[in-house]
Amino acid sequence: MKKILLSSVVVMLVFIRCGTVQSIIKSSFPYTATLVVPASSATGTNLNAISEGSSFDQNFVKDGNNGGRISNVRIVSAKITAVVPSDFNIGNLISARVYMAKANGADEVLVGSRTDIGPNSGSSIVLDIDNSNMLDELMREKKVRIRMAYVLRNRISLDASLRIVLGIAADPAR
Template sequence: MKKKLILFALCAFICASCGTVQSIIKSSFPYTATLVIPASSATGTTLTAISQGNSFDQNFAKNGNNGARVSDVHIVSAKMVATIPSDFNIGNLVSAKIYMAKANGDGEVMVASRTDIGSNSGNNIVLDIDNTHFLDELVREKSVRIKMVYQLRNKISLDASLRVVLGITADPTK
């Protein structure tokens, strides 16, 4: 039994260090962030919400992540979902732009946006992606910062939490 456990651990280690496996992991598990819009936010002005983005690698990898094993990383999908309150109408926003950066704010890149949010959009929307930038350097960071620049259409009575889900794709390093 002990030999099987050691063999399994060795196989898992070899697979985890493989670039192909890392590209599958990076492509399968999105970056997520919860951004808060305070009830005190003014309408008609450009506002900002910032949060730390999380990914599978950052949460579970022993030494940060294995971002060095992948390349040609870019956004393939972006979605925003209201979490608190769950019935928050994202249509209260006129527009939203999502940026990804290193934890200190360096290397900021716009990855998604929506400039035409309908007033009755409901509690989730799909964002338009900007996949013109490679995010190789950002996925190699131990943590990333997700920033939303937004404009409110209507005054809100409660703080609203929005979860941003950024799907990426990656190729194994050659």
């Protein structure tokens, strides 16, 4: 079993520069970021949490990105999940908007939002995606920034770490 898995990984790494394989990788492995909502956050005001996003490409491909081999990149899913504490109620937020941008904050694009987060939402919510913009240029960047703009409903007693998971779909570049 280990040999098959190892062989599969080696074959995938050999062909990773192929546009079709790259579109499959981008479509299969989401961008993730862990953002912190500080316990000191004020309620009822617009706040921001920022972190670097990461993907399979950035973590395992030697040059950090093969975004030039794909096109028509768009968001297909967006989710927020509590990490620490794992039982943090996302309902402590009134609303959340998630943006992707270049590492310096330029070319920011809204990718998902929820303006009606219920007070008892639990530890995970799915965002409404905004795929009106193509993300081709952002996927060519070696690093991307994820920003969550949020409004806190209730004071929280501990810093909350939230994981943002952004599902991407892409086509091979022609």
